Amino acid sequence: MDERLSALGLANPVADPTAVRTRADRVPTLSGTVVGLLDNHKDNADILLTRIGEILKAEYGVKDTIMRQKFLPSMVAEPRVLDEFAQTCDVVVASIADCGSCTSCLVHDGLELEDRGIATAALCTPVFLNSFELHAKYEGREDYEPVMVDTISTKSSEEIADLAAAIVPSIVAVLTKADG
Amino acid sequence: MTSDVSARSATAPSDMTEILYESGWSDGLPLVPPYVERVQEFVEASGRSAEDSLGSMPPNNGDVTIEKIATNAVMAGCLPQHMPAVVASVEASLDPRFNLRALLATTHPSATMVMINGPASEDLGFTGGSSAMGPGNRANATVGRALQLVFRNVGGSLPGVTDKATLGNPAKYSFCFAENEAESPWAPFHVEQGFAPEDNAVTVYAAEGPHNLTNQVPREPMSFLKGIASLMANLGSNQIYSMGDHFVALAPEHAAVIAAARWKKSDIQHYLFEHARLRMGDVMLGGWFGERTERYTLWPKWVDHTDPEASLPVCREPGDIKVVVVGGPGKHSAYLPGLGSRCITRAFVPAS
Numbered sequence: 001m002d003e004r005l006s007a008l009g010l011a012n013p014v015a016d017p018t019a020v021r022t023r024a025d026r027v028p029t030l031s032g033t034v035v036g037l038l039d040n041h042k043d044n045a046d047i048l049l050t051r052i053g054e055i056l057k058a059e060y061g062v063k064d065t066i067m068r069q070k071f072l073p074s075m076v077a078e079p080r081v082l083d084e085f086a087q088t089c090d091v092v093v094a095s096i097a098d099c100g101s102c103t104s105c106l107v108h109d110g111l112e113l114e115d116r117g118i119a120t121a122a123l124c125t126p127v128f129l130n131s132f133e134l135h136a137k138y139e140g141r142e143d144y145e146p147v148m149v150d151t152i153s154t155k156s157s158e159e160i161a162d163l164a165a166a167i168v169p170s171i172v173a174v175l176t177k178a179d180g
Numbered sequence: 181m182t183s184d185v186s187a188r189s190a191t192a193p194s195d196m197t198e199i200l201y202e203s204g205w206s207d208g209l210p211l212v213p214p215y216v217e218r219v220q221e222f223v224e225a226s227g228r229s230a231e232d233s234l235g236s237m238p239p240n241n242g243d244v245t246i247e248k249i250a251t252n253a254v255m256a257g258c259l260p261q262h263m264p265a266v267v268a269s270v271e272a273s274l275d276p277r278f279n280l281r282a283l284l285a286t287t288h289p290s291a292t293m294v295m296i297n298g299p300a301s302e303d304l305g306f307t308g309g310s311s312a313m314g315p316g317n318r319a320n321a322t323v324g325r326a327l328q329l330v331f332r333n334v335g336g337s338l339p340g341v342t343d344k345a346t347l348g349n350p351a352k353y354s355f356c357f358a359e360n361e362a363e364s365p366w367a368p369f370h371v372e373q374g375f376a377p378e379d380n381a382v383t384v385y386a387a388e389g390p391h392n393l394t395n396q397v398p399r400e401p402m403s404f405l406k407g408i409a410s411l412m413a414n415l416g417s418n419q420i421y422s423m424g425d426h427f428v429a430l431a432p433e434h435a436a437v438i439a440a441a442r443w444k445k446s447d448i449q450h451y452l453f454e455h456a457r458l459r460m461g462d463v464m465l466g467g468w469f470g471e472r473t474e475r476y477t478l479w480p481k482w483v484d485h486t487d488p489e490a491s492l493p494v495c496r497e498p499g500d501i502k503v504v505v506v507g508g509p510g511k512h513s514a515y516l517p518g519l520g521s522r523c524i525t526r527a528f529v530p531a532s
Contacts, residue, residue: 005203008188008196011219013205013251013333015242041477043469071477072422074282074519100344101282104239108281131285134341138240 019140024114026176027090031061036089036118038077038109039069042102043153044160045095048123051164052093052171060172070109073102077109086116091175097124097132098151107135111144121174123167125151147171188215200255205333207325207353211255222250225260225531226267234271238281240336244270248334249326256326256354261304261531262319265382266326268528269294272384273327277522283386284337287344288418290519291351292331293387293427294324295504296358297370298380300530308358310508313390313429324356327384351389357506363432364505365439372445373525383525385427385502390514398437398511405438405451411515412456412494412501420458421468422520423478423495428452429506429514449498456501461488 001012027033035056037049046067053065066088068081085092092113097103103124110122124132124146136144147170152160191199200211223230223246230247237244246267253266273280273292283290296306305319315321331337339348361368370381391411398404408428419426428448430438438448460473460483469475473485484490495501502523507513 002203005199008191008199008213009185009215009217011214011216011247011251011254013214013248013255013329015237015240015244015248015334015336017240017336018236018243019241041475043475046475069477072282072520074286074422075279076281099287100342101286101288103344104281104285104342108238128344130341131344134336134338135239135285138336138342 017138017140019138021111021140022115023141023143024117024119026119029176030056030091030172032063033090034064034066034088035062036085036092037065037067038085038092038094039067040073040095040102040106040109041070042073042096042098044155045152047157047160048152048164049093049095051161052168055164055168073099074105076105077112082109082112082116085113086118089118092118092120093123093171094120095123096149096152097122097128097146098153099128100131103128103131104135107132107139107144111139111141114141119175121171122146123149125149145174147174205255207328207332209353212257214251214254218254219247219250221260222253222263223247226250226263227529227531228267235274237274237335239284239342242334242336244274244330244334249330252329252333253326256329257318257322258326262323262326264528264530265296265304265323268382268526269323269327269384270330272382272524272526275524278384278386278524279521283519283521284331284335285342285344286519287346288519289345289347289349290386290388291349291355292327293351293385293516294327294356295369295383295385296356297361297368297383299378300380301358304530306358308360308506312357312360312506313355320356321354324354328352328354349389351387355387359504360432360506365435366445366505369502369504370525375525375527379527380530381525381527383523385425385516385523386519386521387427387516388518390429390516393513393515394511395434396511398434401438401441401443401448402451404434405448406455408513408515409452409455412452413458415458415462415466417494417517419494419518419520420463420492421476421478424500424518424520425523426495426501426518427516427523428501428503429516430503431507431510431513432505433509433511434513435505445503446498448503449501452501453493453495453498456494457491458494459488460485460490460492463492464488
């Protein structure tokens, strides 16, 4: 707290963040890996993830993909879903931070997976980047950067496919880039 | 903590007001200075120690200690005797079923409504009578505000950054009232939730705010409740998608008409569950997923998601519709739409 405030005899109403998180190791390559796809139930997230999975298999040698769905974008993922990903997948792609509550929950889900040792690329729209960044900082992972993508809720399947193709290189970079 | 009395006395009240604004602790309204001595009084009134923790609060995972709650309650303008209710409100909001993480981050405008029940309500200064949801009562205004300040300063909820509400909601400044138990024909809400009549309790609900129901000629329950049902079933509702609890606040005069026909609360809930319905074909026009009805996984399984003529309820069962009695004379009741999470009730023991 500001020294001037404590000198006036004021108590501090603010609590500091307490979370301690760990950064998961990245994989050397996606070739031969199993990729988890976390559909947070946001509009068209399933269509975007499906196309991302197809591209990863066709162009990056991914062996398989596993899609799981949350009940609501505004709820954190059930631990059993995260545990399943941790047991069966090498990395995860999580879509999409495109509202306030879903951004908070998606950051939390991504960092829960990172704590479980699974590198996780979380997708975020520009409008919610400031929220994503502060949530990551609150969670003790200021370094946790999203993969940026335009909003998909009102786009056609063809437009979403184009967006998927455009962001896959960024997803691959997030999941494979050297530690540190 | 140390205090410098000379520095404090040399600070003009107007300067202190500005200092507190500059601190970043304010909701936009002036704050009462949280002097350490005053905070200690509030801690003592809670009946707990300053270091006692209720856990961590999202989104910043701040440690929710009694001292932090007391500091924010002082700033909100509470009295020491309000502390047990404030602490219980914070505790209720931390229940996972309330989904505070979503509430504090969502683009939806829901705020945290606090309702007070129990025999101590009046002694503590709360009102459930005329203008219960409006201004003019210190206990109502400051206890609701204290909870919001805890969200800001302990939870790190910052409008425009982590609180991404598109429009926001005036209820996010404060939204607290008592149930009008004296004029309710039914058991108090907290008793329905399993608490004893002699208990005191708070209930939190993620509410948009009161949507008025005017009926100046209520003659019998069905025609009156049809109006409430029409407010509950609308195409803009967040709860088409998220379901969850709903909240209905009946004016005493309206409640009396229903009770005179020997209706129980459960009768009201069943009627509203049956009549607050949406036509599936209309829901397909908008909502969250439009025609992609397979994405609405929270809808009851017994509703045919593919039939445009199917009748969609706004919640999963009658008990999800919470009904209370609030307000003074007049024929205006209210439906309070919600975020789609659960009401949570917690007991509190008034300060001795």
